[in-house]
Amino acid sequence: MVFNSITQMRRMPIFSVLFLVIFLICGIFGSSLAPLDPTDGDLSRSLIPPFQDRNYPLGTDHLGRDILSRIICGARISMIVCIMVIFFAGSIGTVLALLSGYIGGKVDIIIMRIVDTMLSIPYMMIAIALAAILRPSLFNIIILLSILGWTGYARVIRGEVLRIKDSDFVKLAKIDGCSKTRILIHHIFPNIVNTLVILATLQVGAVIIIESSLSFLGLGVPPPAPSWGGMLADSRSYISNWWLSTFPGLTIMATVLSCNLLGEWLRLQMDPQFRQK
Amino acid sequence: MSGIILEVKNLKKYFPVLKGLVFMKQIGLIKAVDDISFTINRGETFGLVGESGCGKTTTAKLILLMEKITCGEIVFDGKKIDQQSDVDLIEYKNSVKAVFQDPYSSLSPRMRVGGIIAEPMVVSKTFSHKEIRERVSTLLDLVGLHPDSNNLYPHEFSGGQRQRIAVARALALNPKLIILDEPVSALDISIRAQIINLLRDLQNKLGVTYLLIAHDLAVVKHMSKKIGVMYLGKLVEVAESKRLYRNPLHPYTQALLSAALPSHPDIRQEEIILSGEVPSPLNPPLGCRFHTRCFNAEAVCSEEEPILKEVEENHQVACHLIKI
Known part of the structure; x- marks a missing residue:
């Protein structure tokens, strides 16, 4: 995105962007940035509270591992899962929604019944069942969340497609002899991008939370690899040692919030009607 | 520049009415357009008037091939x-274009004006990039917009300017016929005159033919050479514009014209108030469709359907009571 003026920059949610940049840097270079080895445990220094030991600013967990290092390295898993799931779920959902909404008829009925079926099964149950069959691994989690995640896109975007399909500019495009593909790509798709961006940014939050919940239930990325959900899961028997759950929890919260705020700003930026105001 | 450009013969459009959840059963037909015929001369404007629901827009859609024709033919x-x-269809689609009522929904909000106007040329694949760019600025100039407008988005324009963009797009491929479906109904009174004059100027300059659909009788009178009056899917009267306004023969036309506002507030004219509602097109009355509301209906009107016949030069009426 090109910034034409300072005013546009000014409304950018700086803290969100800053946080997400840190998140991405941690995700990419996590292992070399972390001050200590996130998997190196030593029971002799377990459960050190935060802000007391210079070497362990956020304290250590029950196995004596540095929490700060684990949070930094855990970003990688959240990042990979988010990006991949949003890419796959978003693409599948958008393509199916475009076909379903624009072609209509039997195609629409079939796709929408699949969506209805998927939505009627409790999310967590399917996740647990599939995770049990597929065995916990990063790759399987991405597949699992993509299969579960595309239905939201399909539902919402199909509605948008139906609305846009009936507008006069699509009718005029048909009169001018535009092919179906051209109408879908040039007329309908640009007008659903807004919705797509909002859904994608909202899904960042959902994906991080579900990934964390799966890890919490022991169905996520297998230990000892650090992941935020896994850290929360580990902390459940040490509830009186508040720092074990608070720091990963706050990190998840801040990431999700930043994504949602950035998404809101992006949506306004991408809408030509708001851009100049 | 004379001769017939478009001839519509016995055009019909029936929409089936379906009932039932699983086994759809046809329980009736809505006769939106029922057996209408008219001709449009090259370079002239043909006005189509009538109250809402009488089939004006359906006629336009049939001519634009947006709906399947039930019966009848179009000779272009x-x-x-x-x-x-x-x-032939590609050629036809390139020579018949449309401008719709709402200038806000007829331009894609995510496309730049240049792209909107250029689209018919891009799709037709007979122009180079350079030709398209030149043609876009010529068209913008033609409709009275600044050539730099091509990089802007539609929301940066007012309603009147948007309608100018829509007209420019319609003109892109040098069409022979433009269907104007209520082109000024959504605009302010002050802007209406500008757009109407623009359309007239373009007609004089380019010799394009218009089929004008409107419910504003003043607009139709100002623009059209010939006018067709529709009632419940039927053409009840077709005449030259001046003749129709001076001497409306069909009772419905008389009532319609008497309902129009006079051009000066001091002019008092007798208004014909019709009783009752428009009958449902699902179950139109037998005989003349207007007889249920006609103020001088006779027995024959409810029995026999009148046909459109020429009563004087360039003046056709479908009414039993008009004797030649």
Whole structure:
């Protein structure tokens, strides 16, 4: 995105962007940035509270591992899962929604019944069942969340497609002899991008939370690899040692919030009607 | 520049009414357009008037091939339009364009003005990039917009300017016929005159033919050479504009014209108030469709359907009570 003026920059949610940049840097270079080895445990220094030991600013967990290092390295898993799931779920959902909404008829009925079926099964149950069959691994989690995640896109975007399909500019495009593909790509798709961006940014939050919940239930990325959900899961028997759950929890919260705020700003930026105001 | 450009013969459009959840059963037909015929001369404007729901827009959609024709034919420039044959169809689609009522929904909000106007040329694939760019600025100039407008988005324009963009797009391929479906109804009174004059200027300059659909009688009178009056899917009267306004023969036309506001507030004219509602097109009355509301209906009107016949030169009426 090109910034034409300072005013546009000014409304950018700086803290969100800053946080997400840190998140991405941690995700990419996590292992070399972390001050200590996130998997190196030593029971002799377990459960050190935060802000007391210079070497362990956020304290250590029950196995004596540095929490700060684990949070930094855990970003990688959240990042990979988010990006991949949003890419796959978003693409599948958008393509199916475009076909379903624009072609209509039997195609629409079939796709929408699949969506209805998927939505009627409790999310967590399917996740647990599939995770049990597929065995916990990063790759399987991405597949699992993509299969579960595309239905939201399909539902919402199909509605948008139906609305846009009936507008006069699509009718005029048909009169001018535009092919179906051209109408879908040039007329309908640009007008659903807004919705797509909002859904994608909202899904960042959902994906991080579900990934964390799966890890919490022991169905996520297998230990000892650090992941935020896994850290929360580990902390459940040490509830009186508040720092074990608070720091990963706050990190998840801040990431999700930043994504949602950035998404809101992006949506306004991408809408030509708001851009100049 | 004379001769017939478009001839519509016995055009019909029936919409089936379906009932039932699983086994759809046809319980009736809505006769939106029922057996209408008219001709439009090259370079002239044909106005189509009537109250809402009478089938004006459906007629436009049929001519634009947006709906399947139930029955009847369209002859354009001497060629019968066959919805199957591809080659002729492309040519037909390139020579018949449309401008719709709402300038806010007829321009894609995510496309720049240049792209909107250029689209018909891009799709037709007979222009180079350079030609398209030149043509876009010529068209913008033609409709009275600044050539730099092509990089802006539609929301940066007012309603009147948007309608100018829509007109420019319609003109892109040098069409022979433009269907104007309520082109000024959504605009302010002050802007209406500008757009109407623009359309007239363009007609004089380019010799394009218009089919004007409107419910504003003053607009139709100002623009059209010939006017067709529709009631419940039927053409009840077709006449030259001046003749129709001076001497409306069909009772419905008389009532319609008497309902129009006079051009000066001091002019008092007698208004014909019709009783009752428009009958449902699902179950139109037998005989003359207007007899249920006609103020001088006779027995024959409810029995026999009147046909459109010429009563004087360039003046056709479908009414039993008009004797030649």
